[in-house]
Amino acid sequence: MTLWAHELRLLLRQRLSAFALVLLALLSVAAIVAGMAEIARQRAAIAAIPAAQAEDIGAVADYVDRTRDAGSAAYYSFHPTWDAPSPLAFAALGMRDVSPFILRVRALGLEAQIYDGDTFNPELALPGRFDFAFVLVFLAPLFVIALFHDLVSGEREAGRQRTLDALPRGGAALWRRRTLLRLALLWTALALPFAIAAAIEGVATGPILIVLAVTLAYLLFWIALTALVARCRWSSVANAATLAALWLVLVLIVPTLGHVAINRAVPIAQGAEIALAQREAVNHAWDIPRDDTMRRFYAAHPEWADSPPLGSEFHYKWYLAFHQNADEGVAGQVRAYREGLERRDRAGRALGWLLPSVGVQGLLTRLAHTDLAGQLAYQDRIRAYHARLRSFYYGYLFRDRPFAKADFRRAPRFDDDTAS
Amino acid sequence: MRIVRLIARDELRLMLRNRVALIAFALIMLLTLVAIASSWSHQRSIADLRARHQHEAEHAFDAQPDRHPHRMVHYGHFIFRPPGPLAAFDPGVDAFTGNSMFLEGHRQNTANFGDVRQSSLLLRFGQLTPAFVLQIIAPLLMIFLGFGALARETERGTLSLLMLQGASRGQVVAGKLLALGLVAAAVAAPAILGLVAIAGQPGALALPMLTIALGYLLYLGLWTVLIVFVSTMVRRSRDSLLVLVALWAVTTILLPRAVPDVAANAVPLRNRLQTDVAIARDLRRLGDSHNPDDPHFAQFKQRLLDRYKVTRVEDLPLNYKGLLAIEGERLTSGLFDRYAGESYTAQTRQNGLVDASGLLSPAIALRGLSMAAAGTDFAAHRRFLEQAEAYRYALVQRLNRMEAEAVSYADDTATDADADRRKRVAATNWQAMPDFRFVAPDGSMLARAALPGLALLAVWLAGASALLALATRRLGARR
Numbered sequence: 092m093t094l095w096a097h098e099l100r101l102l103l104r105q106r107l108s109a110f111a112l113v114l115l116a117l118l119s120v121a122a123i124v125a126g127m128a129e130i131a132r133q134r135a136a137i138a139a140i141p142a143a144q145a146e147d148i149g150a151v152a153d154y155v156d157r158t159r160d161a162g163s164a165a166y167y168s169f170h171p172t173w174d175a176p177s178p179l180a181f182a183a184l185g186m187r188d189v190s191p192f193i194l195r196v197r198a199l200g201l202e203a204q205i206y207d208g209d210t211f212n213p214e215l216a217l218p219g220r221f222d223f224a225f226v227l228v229f230l231a232p233l234f235v236i237a238l239f240h241d242l243v244s245g246e247r248e249a250g251r252q253r254t255l256d257a258l259p260r261g262g263a264a265l266w267r268r269r270t271l272l273r274l275a276l277l278w279t280a281l282a283l284p285f286a287i288a289a290a291i292e293g294v295a296t297g298p299i300l301i302v303l304a305v306t307l308a309y310l311l312f313w314i315a316l317t318a319l320v321a322r323c324r325w326s327s328v329a330n331a332a333t334l335a336a337l338w339l340v341l342v343l344i345v346p347t348l349g350h351v352a353i354n355r356a357v358p359i360a361q362g363a364e365i366a367l368a369q370r371e372a373v374n375h376a377w378d379i380p381r382d383d384t385m386r387r388f389y390a391a392h393p394e395w396a397d398s399p400p401l402g403s404e405f406h407y408k409w410y411l412a413f414h415q416n417a418d419e420g421v422a423g424q425v426r427a428y429r430e431g432l433e434r435r436d437r438a439g440r441a442l443g444w445l446l447p448s449v450g451v452q453g454l455l456t457r458l459a460h461t462d463l464a465g466q467l468a469y470q471d472r473i474r475a476y477h478a479r480l481r482s483f484y485y486g487y488l489f490r491d492r493p494f495a496k497a498d499f500r501r502a503p504r505f506d507d508d509t510a511s
Numbered sequence: 512m513r514i515v516r517l518i519a520r521d522e523l524r525l526m527l528r529n530r531v532a533l534i535a536f537a538l539i540m541l542l543t544l545v546a547i548a549s550s551w552s553h554q555r556s557i558a559d560l561r562a563r564h565q566h567e568a569e570h571a572f573d574a575q576p577d578r579h580p581h582r583m584v585h586y587g588h589f590i591f592r593p594p595g596p597l598a599a600f601d602p603g604v605d606a607f608t609g610n611s612m613f614l615e616g617h618r619q620n621t622a623n624f625g626d627v628r629q630s631s632l633l634l635r636f637g638q639l640t641p642a643f644v645l646q647i648i649a650p651l652l653m654i655f656l657g658f659g660a661l662a663r664e665t666e667r668g669t670l671s672l673l674m675l676q677g678a679s680r681g682q683v684v685a686g687k688l689l690a691l692g693l694v695a696a697a698v699a700a701p702a703i704l705g706l707v708a709i710a711g712q713p714g715a716l717a718l719p720m721l722t723i724a725l726g727y728l729l730y731l732g733l734w735t736v737l738i739v740f741v742s743t744m745v746r747r748s749r750d751s752l753l754v755l756v757a758l759w760a761v762t763t764i765l766l767p768r769a770v771p772d773v774a775a776n777a778v779p780l781r782n783r784l785q786t787d788v789a790i791a792r793d794l795r796r797l798g799d800s801h802n803p804d805d806p807h808f809a810q811f812k813q814r815l816l817d818r819y820k821v822t823r824v825e826d827l828p829l830n831y832k833g834l835l836a837i838e839g840e841r842l843t844s845g846l847f848d849r850y851a852g853e854s855y856t857a858q859t860r861q862n863g864l865v866d867a868s869g870l871l872s873p874a875i876a877l878r879g880l881s882m883a884a885a886g887t888d889f890a891a892h893r894r895f896l897e898q899a900e901a902y903r904y905a906l907v908q909r910l911n912r913m914e915a916e917a918v919s920y921a922d923d924t925a926t927d928a929d930a931d932r933r934k935r936v937a938a939t940n941w942q943a944m945p946d947f948r949f950v951a952p953d954g955s956m957l958a959r960a961a962l963p964g965l966a967l968l969a970v971w972l973a974g975a976s977a978l979l980a981l982a983t984r985r986l987g988a989r990r
Contacts, residue, residue, distance in 0.1 A: 107753065118765075125772045136782055143788040150795055171784060189607060189627045193784050203613070208621045208628075209783045212858040213604035214865065214882075214889045215771035216627070219635045225768060233760055237753060328749045329531070332655050335756050336535060339651055344542065346636035347643065351549045353631050362624040363564055363611040367589060370613070371571065374586045378576050403928045432629060439631025453632055462632060 094260065098272050108273075111237045116280040119226050123288045126181035126222040130292075133180075133192055137173045140193065144171050152499045161487030161494035162407020165480075169195035172476055172505045174469040177460040178294040182285065182302065183224035183452075185461025189216050196473060198480045200414040202369040202421055205470060206362055223285055224455045227306060228448050229342055231281060232313045236334040238273045239317035241327035242266065248327060270318075274310055281306050298458050305451055312447045342448045349449070353438045359431035365424045372420045376413030388412035391419060398489035408488040415481065429467065436463040472505075479503040514678050518686025522660060523693065532656050536694075539652050540701055543644050547599075547705035550640040554599040561591040561610060565947075573942045577935040580914040581836065584907050587615030590947045592622070592895045595886035597719060600706055601642035603887025606634065612896075614903035616910075617840060619847045621783070622896065641702040642881050645727050646874055647763050649698045650734045654755040656694055657738040660687040661986070662751035670987050680986045684979065687739050695731040702727070716954030719884040722961045726880045729968040733873055736975040743982040762872040770875065774864040778857050786854070790846045797846075800839045811838055825920055832923045833915025837908060844904050851900065855893050862889055869967040876971070880964025884957050895949060902947045913940060 103109045151167045174192040191209035219225065243266065246252045256262045282303050289299045320333050376384050381401055389396035392415075401409055443450030456462035483503055487494050526532050568589035575586060592610045594602070609622030627634055637643055661684070664670035673683055703724055738755060745751040781789075798807025815827060815834065824831035862879075869876030882888035913936060914923070922933040 121769070125769075128776060129772070132779075136785075140784065143785055147788045147791055150791065154799075169787070185632075186628070189625070191783070193782060195784055195787070206623045207783075208609060208623060208625075210621075210780055210786070210854055212771075212775070212780065212861050212889065213607040213892060214858075214862050215775055216607050217604055218767040218771060219637075221765075221768040221772045229764060230760070233756070237757075241749065328659070328752055331749060331752050331756070332658075333531065335651065335752075336531075336655065339648065343637060343647065344639075346633045347639035348545070350630065350633035350636070351553070351639055353633065354553075359629055361560065361564070362629065363589070363591070366611070366613060366623070367564070367568065367571070370586070370589075374575075374582070377578070377582055404926045435629075435631045439633050442633070449633065449636070452636075456632065466628070 094268065095272065098268055102269075102272060102276075108238055111234050112276050112280055115226075115231065115234045115277065116284065118230060119223060119281050120284045122221055122223050122226040123181065123284050126184060126220075127288060127292070129184060129188075129220070129222075130176045130181045133176050133187065136193060137175060140171045140173060148499055152496050155494060155499075156496050159493035159495055160407065161484055161492065161498075162410065164494045164499065165198040165407065165411060165484040165488070168499070168502070169197055170476075170480060170502065170505065171195050172469075172473050174465075174472075177465075178292045179289070179298050179302075179459040180461050181288065181292055182222060183455035183459040183461055184220045184222045185224075185456035185459060186463065186466055187461050188220055190466050190469075192469075194473060196477055196480070198411060198477070198484045200369060200373055200418050201474065201477045202365055202418050202425060203373070205473060206366065223288075224452055227281060227309060227455075228452050231277070231306075231310060232338050232342065232448075233335075234277060234280075235310060235313040235317065236331065236338065238277065239270075239314060240320075240331040240334055242269060242273075242317070243321050244325065244327045244330055247324075270314065274307075274314060277310055278307055281310075301458060302455065305454055309447055309451050341446060345446055346442075346449055349439070349442045349446075353435055353442075357431060357434045357438060359435070360424065360427060362428055365421050365428060368424060369417050369421045372417035373414060376416070381409050384409060384413045384416060387416055391416075395485055395489040399491065406488075408485070411481070411484065411488065432463060432467070476503065476505050514682045515686045515689060518673075518678065518683055519689035519693070522687055522690035526656055526690075526694070535652055535655060536697075539644070539648065539698060542639075542648065543641060543698075543701040543705075546639045546641050546644050547702065547708075550602070550638075551599045551705070551709075554594055554602065557610075558594050561593055564589070564611065565591045565593075569946050572944070575938060575941050577938050578941075579931075579934040580833070580910040580918065580936055580940075581616075583941065584616035584836075584910045587613055588903075588906060588947065589613055590899055590902070592892075593949055595891065595951065596716070597706075597709060597723070597885035598887050599709055600640065600702075600723065601881045601885040601887055602638065602640055603882035603885060604889060604892060605887055606630070606638065608892045612899050614899060614906065616836075616907045617843050619851070619900065619903075622892075622899075641705050642878075642885075645699060645702050645731070646877055646881070649695075649731060650763065651756070651759055652698060653691065653695055653731070653734050654738055654752070654759060657687075657691040657735070658742055658752040658755050659748040660691060660739055661742040662745050662748040663742075665746050665987070666748055674987060680983050684739060684743065684983045684986065687742070688735060691735045691738060692732065695735050699727060699731055716957065718954035719886070719957040719961070722884045722958045722965065723881055726877055726884070726961065726965055726968060729965070729972055730873060730877045733968065733972045733975055736972065736979050740975060740979040740982055743979065743986055763874040766868065766872040767875055767878065770865050770868045770871075771861075774861040777864060778861045780854060780857050780861075781850075786850050790843070790850055793846050794843060797842050798838075800835055808835070808838070811835075827920065829915045830918050830920045830923055832920065833911055833913070833918065836911040836914060840904070840907050840911060844900075847900065851896070855896075858889060858893075866963060869964060870970075873968060873971045876964045876967035880961045880968070883964065884961035886952060886957050888960075890960060891952075894952065898949060899947070906944060909944065 148168060151164070155164045155167065172194050176187065176192070180187065189211060191207065193209060194205070194207060196204050243252065246255055255265055258265070285302065285306070286299060289302070316337060317330070317334060320330050325333070385401065398408065439449065440453045443453040453462065457464065460468070480503060483501075486492070487498070568591075572586070572588055575583065578586070590612050594605055598605055606626035609625045611624050612622045613620045637647070661670070664673065670683070674680070706720055706724060709720075737758070741754050741758070742751045745754060798811075799805045800808055812824065815831070816822060816824070819827055821827060865875060866879050869879060879888070883890065917936050918934055922930060925933070
């Protein structure tokens with residue numbers, strides 16, 4: 092034990108090491124505070140939905156109440172959906188800054204609504220977020236390099252290496268002790284703030300342990316790299332330069348090259364083509380016999396086929412039917428688009444098996460549900476909710492039931508879903 | 512001067528003998544070339560794709576059959592933002608903003624389908640572009656080549672030897688500066704050549720390109736001075752390397768990420784849901800066209816009846832429904848403009864905070880300068896959004912006017928079986944509608960937007976040079 096205490100005293104007496112450890116702890120605290128502030132802001136935005144929504148839908152209800160027309164109710168009512176951040180989201184914000192976490196939808200064509208974004212400042216999103224994942228993936232390796240690059244070479248340059256090797260409990264045991272000590276301190280600087288924040292945010296034990304283990308493994312990877320470089324027995328300066336160059340390659344250059352390669356190898360039919368096709372399908376309905384539209388709709392949805400035939404006047408059930416027809420007409424494109432997105436994401440993750448930097452980032456965003464899979468899962472929940480909205484309004488429209496003020500309260504709510 | 516050249520030549524010879532340095536230098540060159548080629552072809556392909564989509568959308572609009580004008584208001588129009596000519600050098604926020612927009616009546620849609628939501632997680636690690644290589648990677652390479660420039664001489668005691676042979680402190684430092692400056696020029700050369708190649712593009716502008724070239728030269732010059740300065744101040748080359756890498760990590764990696772968080776917290780943005788609800792609220796107060804007793808629209812109607820000296824809207828020479836649509840669109844668009852303006856102002860203030868932090872990090876100053884001159888910053892995106900909104904408004908109002916003039920009120924309100932046919936307007940009208948053409952800003956405007964960044968970099972360079980001059984005077988003094 093005294094040997095360990097002695098090593099600790101030695102380490103902290105070096106200004107560089109002490110400074111580096113304090114700085115890393117400060118950075119991880121700052122990143123975690125920033126992440127928690129961002130998540131608190133997102134939660135507040137979600138908590139503010141009901142008040143705004145009640146005001147908005149109240150006005151629609153007042154207006155629709157004059158006609159009690161279910162079609163007008165469906166047309167003018169926007170229903171909020173939201174993607175509440177997971178407890179771990181504060182540590183890896185992922186795509187939550189550029190993808191919407193609140194989206195209002197109507198019972199009209201969903202494909203014209205689901206790709207809408209929220210307001211965000213692109214210049215702030217451009218460099219990426221300052222969160223725990225960033226400190227771990229980008230910055231922690233630099234601290235490993237600062238603490239480890241001269242672990243052995245420093246003693247050699249000072250002319251102490253032979254003496255140290257010859258000491259009782261020196262040699263390999265000494266280097267092991269010094270390595271473990273540095274690792275433990277670095278890990279604590281990252282893990283302690285994270286664990287405290289995770290406990291405050293109510294993260295389950297499983298994910299916390301995984302993140303702590305990943306943190307340890309990632310530090311070990313970089314320490315192993317320093318050990319590998321140290322075997323070349325270069326000077327401390329050469330070690331530091333080589334390691335910094337490796338950091339540059341592994342954390343910045345290869346991922347950017349990978350991005351170019353993946354987007355080249357996995358072309359995506361642009362989402363804009365879905366939007367164009369859906370809009371053609373919607374508007375084409377005005378130029379074809381209305382019965383063609385209804386026949387096609389009833390063929391796909393026989394549960395509404397017993398609805399009375401259309402008269403010569405405009406009827407919203409026809410309007411909503413062709414919107415749904417249009418959605419179903421582009422379903423193939425939607426599937427292909429989504430598969431393309433998932434293929435790109437898989438390719439990026441596959442690179443994570445080779446590149447620890449990408450692997451850790453991918454794993455953290457996966458655990459936090461802030462990656463593409465989290466976004467797509469949110470879209471799936473929107474789709475399921477939208478389907479419930481449709482059948483709710485169809486129940487009035489296709490049965491010609493009036494839509495009274497009280498019916499606005501009967502509309503399905505997004506949080507009725509067990510998934511959210 | 513001869514001594515300065517000699518020292519510089521000696522320093523360069525030493526770098527050439529360092530095999531790792533040579534390999535790193537060659538790799539950087541290769542990386543720059545790959546960045547130029549891939550960024551260039553990527554920009555070409557998205558420019559082609561957007562032009563093709565734009566063409567398809569225009570064709571589809573023109574090919575619409577006879578329609579009621581209000582149907583066309585909802586058929587709307589798709590527009591695509593063409594990337595700027597310098598986007599291949601610095602694509603800026605292009606990947607983070609939607610590049611297509613659906614324009615329709617009484618709604619303001621978002622720009623959708625940005626690359627950031629269509630790419631793997633790797634996009635958030637950075638994009639391989641000439642700008643990225645020069646802003647982030649080039650300084651680190653220069654650090655590797657130059658950290659020992661003077662620290663090594665001090666450490667080994669060769670500095671006093673040099674001075675004994677008659678070289679003044681100023682000459683030694685100038686020689687090292689010259690050597691590292693040549694390295695910087697060599698690092699920048701391929702990217703600058705790439706910029707010149709882009710100059711051959713139609714629409715490329717000379718003034719912004721000069722601004723960009725000047726900005727990057729100032730930036731690399733600044734790093735040259737900073738590296739020599741640190742190397743002068745520090746007695747051991749290892750310390751010099753660590754200080755410089757730390758400086759690099761803080762200014763090019765840490766601050767560009769941390770500052771936006773501060774800016775986002777300092778200036779809140781209203782989200783879309785709150786904006787939409789607020790617009791609806793304001794609209795109800797201004798005038799509700801759905802409400803027959805609404806005072807604003809009752810007054811509007813009365814004014815019309817008075818002007819044409821009739822008592823019923825049926826007797827107006829113009830279709831009242833069309834006139835109502837024009838008035839409604841005028842009200843909603845006014846609100847759209849107001850709320851969008853507030854949001855743009857808030858975002859501009861956020862960006863202003865980030866730009867001001869260029870005082871802390873030259874990389875932030877350079878990034879702002881580079882995007883502004885390349886026309887790929889938020890201001891450029893805002894230009895697109897504002898032009899899109901202006902086009903949307905003009906298009907919708909043309910169609911509304913068409914409804915007022917070419918469709919009679921009797922037909923427009925009829926519900927008999929043939930009414931649908933009588934309400935329609937000839938398809939030739941759609942071809943007469945003007946197409947959306949993005950008006951790109953001129954070169955002097957882009958260059959002007961880059962001036963603050965340029966000034967910041969000049970301040971940095973002046974400050975660093977002054978520090979170096981001070982440090983030079985103390986060089987070799989026993990501490």
